[in-house]
Amino acid sequence: MAKQPGRKVLLKKDGTKIAGGRTVSMTWNGAGIDTTDESSGEFQEFLAGELATDTMEVTIDGLETDGVLRAAALTPGAATKHFDDLTLEFPTAGTAAEVAGSWVMTSYSETGEYQDAVKFTATFVRNGAHTFTAGGV
Numbered sequence: 001m002a003k004q005p006g007r008k009v010l011l012k013k014d015g016t017k018i019a020g021g022r023t024v025s026m027t028w029n030g031a032g033i034d035t036t037d038e039s040s041g042e043f044q045e046f047l048a049g050e051l052a053t054d055t056m057e058v059t060i061d062g063l064e065t066d067g068v069l070r071a072a073a074l075t076p077g078a079a080t081k082h083f084d085d086l087t088l089e090f091p092t093a094g095t096a097a098e099v100a101g102s103w104v105m106t107s108y109s110e111t112g113e114y115q116d117a118v119k120f121t122a123t124f125v126r127n128g129a130h131t132f133t134a135g136g137v
Contacts, residue, residue: 008091011060013068013083019120020063026088026099027057056126058088058103061119064110069122073108081105086124090135097135102127 009024010017031053032046064070072080087100103124112118 004091010089011058012087012089014085015087018066018068019060019122020065021060022063022119023059023061024088025059027059029053029055029057056099056130058086058124058126059121060124061121063117064120069105069108069120070110072105073122082127083124092135095133095135098133099130100133101130 006023009021011021011024012018030051033050033052034044035047036044072083082102082104084102085100086103087098090097104127105122106125107123108120110118110120
């Protein structure tokens with residue numbers, strides 16, 4: 001994979017950038033199914049081809065531009081925290097690589113410092129499976 005500028009990693013809702021991100025990060029985690037028993041000796045073993053969990057989290061830090069995330073966070077109830085149409089877009093030489101799916105916003109915070117822009121941090125956890133498009137030339 002070629003080097004890529006971080007400023008081109010975007011979080012989009014329905015194909016439209018939803019905030020002025022300064023830092024966008026993605027974390028994938030998985031856990032194997034432990035099958036270690038007395039015949040394993042000192043080595044841990046896992047069930048081949050299976051995961052107990054498969055999770056993904058996206059965090060975006062940046063500048064609120066259109067109020068979408070603030071409104072979702074501050075509106076009472078769970079419905080506004082569920083996003084069925086978020087895409088994390090990574091830059092490539094040609095077509096962008098994308099992770100798309102349903103997400104739940106699990107945290108949101110804002111800071112407004114004197115003589116600085118209002119900044120926010122929002123975290124999303126994948127809800128179910130996602131689609132991945134590798135992108136490229």
